[in-house]
Amino acid sequence: QITLKESGPTLVKPTQTLTLTCTFSGFSLTTSGEGVGWIRQPPGKALEWLTVIYWNDYNRYSPSLSSRLTITKDTSQNQVVLTLTNMGPVDTGTYYCAHISGYNSPADWFDTWGQGTLVTVSS
């Protein structure tokens, strides 16, 4: 059974850097084809994709946020870490990590999601 859980601060100040950790079980990011993605959702709004990383360190970033985003993995801890710099009020929302099933291809799918963590940006 695959599970994922997001952790990190619930409140950050404008201009600060957000660091969120996704801790997972039931799969390993040393196994071919495995991947993890981050998606966020402002209150009352739609899902927005942020980034993905795969077992082979292949990664992609949302073009609109690529200059502010970094994703890394720690296979020994079964964790994926997201950093988002220069936070502003528009970055307020629930941040989800999700497991990617597939082959590191456009046929992949997000099959299991974490419970999400609400991050508020306010001074």
Next chain:
Amino acid sequence: SYDLTQPPSVSVSPGRTASITCSGDKLGDKYTSWFQQRPGQSPVLVIFQNNKRPSTIPARFSGSNSGNTATLTISGTQAMDEADYYCQAWASRNVVFGGGTKLTVL
């Protein structure tokens, strides 16, 4: 950038069939997934690779994708199906989500 367009809302009577569309340029050439999100909950995958269902999803959920439109169909809609639904596809190796459709069962 690539855009996916969904109707903001769809209404259906209990027991009837609901269809939710997702439109994008040559979307039929891509694989589409669909997610259900109930209020206060995380999204749940209901369809992947256009028309495949996870084993935990009821058979009343089905999907198709052709031309510029992918469609999520819910047959015999139940009250518990009332939720927001999002389509998703990959474009130029990036992930794109639609704007979401609120399904109301009344």
